[in-house]
Amino acid sequence: MNPIKQHTDKLRISGLRPTKQRLAICKILFDRKETFHFTIDTLKKIVEKSNFQKISTATLYNTVHAFEKKGYLKQISLKGNKTYFDTNTKKHHHFFDEDLSQLTDIKNENICVKNLPQMPSGKKIKEIDITIRIANNNQKQKSN
Amino acid sequence: MNPIKQHTDKLRISGLRPTKQRLAICKILFDRKETFHFTIDTLKKIVEKSNFQKISTATLYNTVHAFEKKGYLKQISLKGNKTYFDTNTKKHHHFFDEDLSQLTDIKNENICVKNLPQMPSGKKIKEIDITIRIANNNQKQKSN
DNA sequence: TTACACTTTAGAATGATTATAAAGTAAGAC
């Protein structure tokens, strides 16, 4: 019931020790109703604003990558310099609001891809990433 | 007819001076039948292998960004640290071969997206990016 | 030929991310 206990268990089951840094990060990432899309920088700012002690940048990277490896986070395909992570690890897609640089989930069943061309033999589909870039009406529109 | 002349004209029309560096880069990028997907690093290596004089990194970046701004190249949405560019500026999508880190075009009409959910009001679709990640059969498969 | 805006360039600066290696800590054994 207690979320701290839940996180502790989850970490232990994964072979990760439930350190206070990891628990603080779990709380930030997973104790929320909605999907959370973030960069390391976003996360660092949230930690700083919280009353928790400082967490070093190295630990933020280590922890996020450890969680990714265990399947609790996934990386998002986006152009741009920084890496975005996603607490929603189910198959799904995204709106990317170019005005706000903000991601929103699109449920997998709310999009339907048809007519896939054949692919190189011996290769199998691992993942399909769809990003729908949106912006205010009054902006330059892609032609073609 | 002469491709050098074509590139010279194209550059001049765009308000870009046809310098020898730009023409050498045009030749590498645009004198080919197939779409070319590349990073600055790829391009640098090709220039180095060619018999052309060295082109500075700053010029490679400047030129590629100038061509992008003029609409002769576009950037590709991908996760990862480096920026990929594409000589195919038409609307289209990609296979990404995870074994080879290699992109292949999928024609826009060969893929069909249905059932788009409604999006935030006042916002308009600027672009849809679809990446189909493929790899050899014998690899970890995404579940869900 | 001249003048000048546009370009190229080496090198410094920035920003994200990763590596290093020393100090701190969780957890099982006793």
Place this chain on the structure above:
DNA sequence: GTCTTACTTTATAATCATTCTAAAGTGTAA
């Protein structure tokens, strides 16, 4: 509870992609 050890955290340095700077070079129109 104490010990032991492997796992973690951390400051800091290192790396890598990209951008900035400002000085030297070049295309072009007059």
